[in-house]
Amino acid sequence: MSLFAEAAQFLTDPAHWTGATGIPQRLLEHVGYSVLTMAIALVIAVPLGLWVGHTGRGGGVVVGLAGALRSLPTLGLLTLFTLLMGLGLMPPILALVLLAIPPILSGTYSGIAAVSPALVDAARAMGMTESQTLFRVEIPVALPVILGGIRNAALQVLATVTIVAYINLGGLGRYLIDGLAVRDYSRMLAAVVLVAVLALAADAVLALAQRLVTSPGLRSTGDRP
Amino acid sequence: MTPQSSSPRTRWRPAAFAAVASTALFALTACGGGSDPLADKNDDASGGSSDTVTVGSADFPESQIVAELYAGVLRDAGVKVETKPGIGAREAYVGAVKDGSVDVVPDYSGNLLLFADKKAEAASSGEIMKALPDALKSQDLSVLDASKAEDKDALVVTQATADKYGLKTVADLSSSCGELVMAGPPEFQERSYGTSGLKQKYDCSFKSFQPINDGGGPLTVQALTKGDAQVADIFTTTPAIQDEKLVVLEDPKNNFIAQQVLPLTAPDRLPKEAVDALNQFSPKLTTQDLIDLNRKVSGDEQQNPADAAKQWLADHGYDKAS
Numbered sequence: 001m002s003l004f005a006e007a008a009q010f011l012t013d014p015a016h017w018t019g020a021t022g023i024p025q026r027l028l029e030h031v032g033y034s035v036l037t038m039a040i041a042l043v044i045a046v047p048l049g050l051w052v053g054h055t056g057r058g059g060g061v062v063v064g065l066a067g068a069l070r071s072l073p074t075l076g077l078l079t080l081f082t083l084l085m086g087l088g089l090m091p092p093i094l095a096l097v098l099l100a101i102p103p104i105l106s107g108t109y110s111g112i113a114a115v116s117p118a119l120v121d122a123a124r125a126m127g128m129t130e131s132q133t134l135f136r137v138e139i140p141v142a143l144p145v146i147l148g149g150i151r152n153a154a155l156q157v158l159a160t161v162t163i164v165a166y167i168n169l170g171g172l173g174r175y176l177i178d179g180l181a182v183r184d185y186s187r188m189l190a191a192v193v194l195v196a197v198l199a200l201a202a203d204a205v206l207a208l209a210q211r212l213v214t215s216p217g218l219r220s221t222g223d224r225p
Numbered sequence: 226m227t228p229q230s231s232s233p234r235t236r237w238r239p240a241a242f243a244a245v246a247s248t249a250l251f252a253l254t255a256c257g258g259g260s261d262p263l264a265d266k267n268d269d270a271s272g273g274s275s276d277t278v279t280v281g282s283a284d285f286p287e288s289q290i291v292a293e294l295y296a297g298v299l300r301d302a303g304v305k306v307e308t309k310p311g312i313g314a315r316e317a318y319v320g321a322v323k324d325g326s327v328d329v330v331p332d333y334s335g336n337l338l339l340f341a342d343k344k345a346e347a348a349s350s351g352e353i354m355k356a357l358p359d360a361l362k363s364q365d366l367s368v369l370d371a372s373k374a375e376d377k378d379a380l381v382v383t384q385a386t387a388d389k390y391g392l393k394t395v396a397d398l399s400s401s402c403g404e405l406v407m408a409g410p411p412e413f414q415e416r417s418y419g420t421s422g423l424k425q426k427y428d429c430s431f432k433s434f435q436p437i438n439d440g441g442g443p444l445t446v447q448a449l450t451k452g453d454a455q456v457a458d459i460f461t462t463t464p465a466i467q468d469e470k471l472v473v474l475e476d477p478k479n480n481f482i483a484q485q486v487l488p489l490t491a492p493d494r495l496p497k498e499a500v501d502a503l504n505q506f507s508p509k510l511t512t513q514d515l516i517d518l519n520r521k522v523s524g525d526e527q528q529n530p531a532d533a534a535k536q537w538l539a540d541h542g543y544d545k546a547s
Contacts (some may be wrong), residue, residue: 079439079443079444082444082447083443083444083447086447086448086451086453087435087437087444087447087448087451087453165411165436165438166437166438166439167435167436167437167438167444168408168435168436168437174411174436177411177436177438178411178412178414178415178436181410181411181412181415181438182411182412182415182416
């Protein structure tokens with residue numbers, strides 16, 4: 001039997017769709033870790049990006065920081081944090097947060113920084129306060145770029161959450177890592193397919209959200225350059 | 226293998242040099258030259274000549290250390306040696322021994338037996354050494370004498386846990402298994418020696434199993450020392466067993482089959498003095514030696530395997546080893 005047929009059999013076996021090690025449970029864990037990671041990363045990276053983009057202060061630092069974070073190997077961080085903090089949920093989640101921050105941070109920062117200065121000056125001339133300028137002018141205009149960064153981060157996180165199975169956590173990575181440990185390649189392929197489908201589905205949802213929140217004015221100018 | 230096959234080498238070489246007309250062709254023949262001497266070397270060896278012996282190793286530090294020990298021992302015996310470290314997994318280095326690109330490589334008795342005969346049921350060191358030659362013969366491979374040094378899976382607990390539950394062997398666990406959490410590599414849940422083996426042989430089912438994918442490395446050790454798990458599957462040559470004063474539980478029912486370190490080679494491949502030298506060396510190597518050597522290479526010192534091996538050889542009277 002070919003590897004693909006075996007993987008398909010793994011995916012269609014009803015026994016794999018129930019219980020604590022079944023696909024629904026693993027899928028739920030996978031999404032749970034991803035959502036937690038994204039939530040923490042958003043709380044850190046979005047305000048920071050907004051502040052830097054709005055004030056224009058520390059842009060070089062942010063670009064450098066984001067670049068440096070991108071180069072950190074997540075599996076190495078996971079091992080390091082687990083050695084420092086012991087087994088548990090938070091060490092791998094922190095490693096993943098560091099993975100998610102750079103795209104969100106640079107998306108937010110560059111989105112805000114790219115808003116036309118004329119627009120910002122006009123807002124100020126109309127008597128808007130700094131926060132009004134940020135929330136009513138800059139963010140709406142920058143939103144597609146900001147969401148692009150978030151989409152990018154979400155995809156990376158969904159794919160990389162598999163590594164939390166390196167230690168005693170669940171998620172779809174369990175099939176990947178346990179499968180590799182016993183050279184069960186069909187199980188690994190099944191896991192890869194599941195992760196890919198999940199990532200595509202999540203990306204479709206985020207793309208839709210990106211479309212919905214983009215202001216109509218922006219959309220028409222964006223479509224016809 | 227065939228009697229006339231040492232002649233192609235002598236015929237082939239002049240042909241190769243004659244062909245050095247174009248660089249492209251030269252590159253081609255150079256490639257051929259790389260594999261050809263290796264292919265006919267085993268014929269030389271079977272003829273009893275003492276050509277260069279190539280010592281290979283798998284792609285992990287311990288195998289490289291033992292390979293360097295073999296190389297030193299052979300040099301000490303006056304055999305010309307080349308090393309080929311880090312060949313890969315068992316499939317790769319067994320293949321290299323078969324095709325003659327490597328003459329001898331360190332291996333582990335139990336896993337080698339299971340590799341040669343998937344249905345083998347031998348478990349104790351004696352049974353395995355008895356079964357190995359026959360299992361390997363069909364693949365045209367052979368082994369030399371095994372050392373006492375063993376690197377195998379073992380259930381390990383902290384001294385405190387051992388005292389608390391009165392543990393010396395895995396059998397002592399049976400009454401307390403249900404209260405204990407075990408950590409180990411993910412495959413432990415699925416291999417016959419793993420969760421099911423412990424249940425069958427020792428009637429032991431742990432409260433839970435925490436998979437940690439670092440092969441009994443620092444994360445697994447830390448799970449034990451921090452109390453996230455009370456029992457862990459750790460290899461017997463891990464320096465942390467000593468450094469953290471861990472207790473290796475004896476395994477009277479051979480749930481974990483013996484894994485003695487021994488040289489894997491092919492029949493009649495090695496010259497006699499090489500075989501004798503390796504057979505004299507193996508009894509001297511102990512599990513403790515492997516722990517110490519592993520610590521030098523994988524621990525803070527970060528010595529390279531060759532230097533660590535050199536030191537051991539010098540300490541054990543192999544003064545012509547380098």
